[in-house]
Amino acid sequence: MTEDDGRDAAPADSDAGHDSADEDRPEANGVVPTPADDAPNTLDDVRERDAEAEDGDDTDTADGDDTDTADGDDTDTADADTTATDADEPEADDISLDSFYDALEAEGRPVVTAQQVARRLETTQAAAVDALGALADAGSVQRVNVETDPVVWYPTEWGNLATRERIVLFPERREIVVDSPTQYTRARLSQFAHLADTTGERESGTRGYLYKIRQEDVWQSPFDELGELLAMLRSVLPTRSPHLEEWVESQWKRANQFRLYTHEEGYVVLEGASESLMGNVARQKLDDEQLVAPISDTESWVRDGAEAAIKRVLYEAGYPVKDDRELDAGDPLDVDLRVELRDYQRDWVEKFRDQKSGVLVGPSGAGKTVTGIGALASVGGETLILVPSRELAAQWRAELLRHTTLSEAQIGEYHGGQKEVRPVTIATYQTAGMDRHRSLFDSRAWGLIVYDEVHHIPSRIYRRSADLQAKHRLGLSATPVREDDKEQEIFTLIGPPIGTDWSKLFEAGYVQEPEVEIRYVPWGDDTAQNEWANADGYERHQLAGTNPGKDEEVRRLLREHPTAKALVFVDWLDQGERLAEVLDVPFVSGEMPHYRRERLFEEFRDGDLRTLVISRVGDEGIDLPNAELAVVASGLGGSRRQGAQRAGRTMRPAGSALVYVLATRGTSEEDFAQRQMRHLAEKGVRVRENDLL
Missing domain, CATH: 3.40.50.300 (P-loop containing nucleotide triphosphate hydrolases)
Known part of the structure; x- marks a missing residue:
């Protein structure tokens, strides 16, 4: 929580812009693969093609009132057909929906102008306009004004197809465009892709969603095995893409190329998967402030306290670091829960215990605080809870007393108002990051550090508190997103995301x-x-x-x-x-x-x-x-x-x-x-x- 600054005004803060996909999008026909470049695929494609064709047709005027005669001369439609009598021309009432489909088939286009209908059905443009208007009143066809071009017409049932979900993959750019996505599809895409933009006009009711698959999306995907990630990818996309899957596999492997571990003599070592990685990446990117000296071709001695900086640098270089350090579990803490965790909360706690670190990304109302308390009881070690404000510190204290067997004497608050260090200590990020208090927190062997509202971690004020490391690190936030695009630091410093599939909680009625x-x-x-x-x-x-x-x-x-x-x-x-x-x-x-x-x-x-x-x-x-x-x-x-x-x-x-x-x-x-x-x-x-x- 942040207090209002002055008059609560703040500069406009927005996401970085993203380019939308510029390839043609497919015809509304369910889930289809990427279309051929020369095929018209949407109503907009056809309009554009028709407009270009009509602009280049010497026999058509700008307003579409003239039509082609048999010999190619430009003549007005009122007297163009000298061979047909009035009795031969279909009246407006004679143009049925079936004959309109015949005209579409003859034109080879999903949308047509009244002039094209008149030509195919051998009638006047005025009669075609009247007939199409009657069909539109009956709901059988629809019309669209294409700016300064002629009005185009298409069957209503074809327009209804535009509201169906369509998924188009652009594997070279690792982009996915989805028209009218279902909640189920959006929930699955959130497991491995980033929603970069929404495209299209809101008035049409068919806004498209542009997703991008980034390196960090693969690294942070909530899967234990590569096969699980690929299975999710294949379940969403309209067609298999070996190119994309190869890239995903390469990024998955990059996430395990470096690791931190504790040497038998007690110091921390950075290990690379190969001599080339250690020499050409780690030792090129890191300096004497992070590495003391080489131990072998693939190992380097890490300077004490530089672990967080190493994680940041190598992450930015495209190599997230696996943290296998034997950190102190802290002095034991005897605590029991007074609340029954929900099934999904128990799953979150179990996954956290297996990983020893992670960021809980549950929706508001899912009980992230209670889950954090469940993790505290499961770890059973002295715990430091970092919060952004005194108000939140007081709320944590009340929740701990309400949901656990901890006593008042076992819980301390450390901030501007109070300075108590107890087996469970709740401190503000600002205080924990100050030099004059830092040594106190560093000297204590915490078994668990909880970072509440963890999205604040990348900011300058809170960043130093993230250097506090423990065997177990748990971040809590419903919104681990930042407009400065530094959210990857959250997962770099704290751990991978947990609980990202919100749709299951919605469907079960928990939220x-x-x-x-x-x-x-x-x-x-x-x-x-x-x-x-x-x-x-x-x-x-x-x-x-x-x-x-x-x-x-x-x-x-x-x-x-x-x-x-x-x-x-x-x-x-x-x-x-x-x-x-x-x-x-x-x-x-x-x-x-x-x-x-x-x-x-x-x-x-x-x-x-x-x-x-x-x-x-x-x-x-x-x-x-x-x-x-x-x-x-x-x-x-x-x-x-x-x-x-x-x-x-x-x-x-x-x-x-x-x-x-x-x-x-x-x-x-x-x-x-x-x-x-x-x-x-x-x-x-x-x-x-x-x-x-």
């Missing part, structure tokens, strides 16, 4: 899958829109975020869900104060005294208060388990973590889980809102979009 909708809101008044139009940079982003038109939409959503316990999130204090006045509810921000904040949160938890407007202080580290409705009125630009954290306030085992993200139409907020929800989409959550008129 309520949120219903997420992005709503594009118009401007509340011309003055606000004009002010935005004349601004630039950060001010422009803030004006879009605080659009007064959102006030009425928030009120409308609360009226639609009158019994739901609701949280309304804002990023600017002025907006929060305005909404609090409009809704006649409290506004909780970093400027509010801590004791008053806690009292309001308690009233919300108890049900005495049903709605709160809240700033970034509610993003993480605060226990608000009973929210049923989250309305994001404004947020950090494109921050996936913030989007998932706010949605996570509703993801509990029972009740409704509704999330509405408001974005001002026609501004950068549209893209930001889509990016904010990307982490949830990657985990299989369906994100709808609604353009309010």
Whole structure:
């Protein structure tokens, strides 16, 4: 949890841009392999081809009113066919759906213009337009205006195919494009691929998802064997790709080329799988601050305390390090649980014990804190718990006393307010990383270190605390994503991910899958829109975020869900104060005294208060388990973590889980809102979009 900085304003923070796949995408015909380059595959492909053909056809005019005669002369359609009588020409009523299909077949195209139908059915263009209009009114065909080109028509049932899931693999670029993916497909893809972008127009209802398979996705995939990863890959993709599978296998092997182990004399050794790797990679990338001296052609003596730096350097070089050190298990700690772990929580604990390190990536509401306590009891050694704030330290203390046999005397807190080192010590990252306190934590033999809200680890303030190493290291976070693209450091320093398949928890009912909708809101008044139009940079982003038109939409959503316990999130204090006045509810921000904040949160938890407007202080580290409705009125630009954290306030085992993200139409907020929800989409959550008129 981070306190508000000044007026809660923060610069727009967004994902790095990604190029979408530029190859042709396949015809909507279920799951198909990559199409031939010269084949039209989608409605857009055909439109483009038709437009090019018509632009180059000397016998057609720009507006499509002229048609070809038998001898190729340009003549108007009204009197083009001098050999046919009026009686020979089909009337509008005579053009049936079957004859329309005949015209499509004759043209060899899935979409046609009225001019092409008229030519194939030997009638006038006016009659074809009337007939196609009648078929459209009956729902048998549909029409699309292609900008300045002629209107094109296609059968309705063919349009329905566009909403089916289609998967296209581009093996050379290791990219996968999925149109209309099911939750099941998105959940499986999240096991080995990264959701890089969403493509297409939201109005069509067929937004595509662009996935990329990166090195770190293979290294961090939650599989014990290469065969399991390849089996998952083959179960998702439309066709086998030896090229891609060879690359995946090569990356899997890279993850085991270096390892750290403890020498029999007590010091740590870095070992490479070959003399070439040790000489050309490790000893080239590392210096005297990390390596003391060579021991053999494949081994080097590691300088004490340099292990974390070695992991970082070699990871960035493309070689994640296996950590086999015989770290101290810490003094024993006799502790029992007072809570029954769920089946999946026991599985998480067992996998963690096998690995001795890992990052638990479970959805909000899955009980990651309880699982961490279960790991503590399973390890049975003295434990250091690192948290980002005092509030979270107090919550951990309460949970430990509630769910274990630990006594008050066995639990200590070490931060600005208290400094107690006990068998179980809860400290803030900031304090643990300070030089004057560091020696105290280093000197203690911890059996387990828990890194709560572990996504903070790569940041400059928290990074030093990650150098604290123990035999068992457990990170906790529902959102191990960062907009600076440093999330790989989380898994490098702490361990591989555990619990990444959220769909199983949704299906089993352990966690309520949120219903997420992005709503594009118009401007509340011309003055606000004009002010935005004349601004630039950060001010422009803030004006879009605080659009007064959102006030009425928030009120409308609360009226639609009158019994739901609701949280309304804002990023600017002025907006929060305005909404609090409009809704006649409290506004909780970093400027509010801590004791008053806690009292309001308690009233919300108890049900005495049903709605709160809240700033970034509610993003993480605060226990608000009973929210049923989250309305994001404004947020950090494109921050996936913030989007998932706010949605996570509703993801509990029972009740409704509704999330509405408001974005001002026609501004950068549209893209930001889509990016904010990307982490949830990657985990299989369906994100709808609604353009309010």
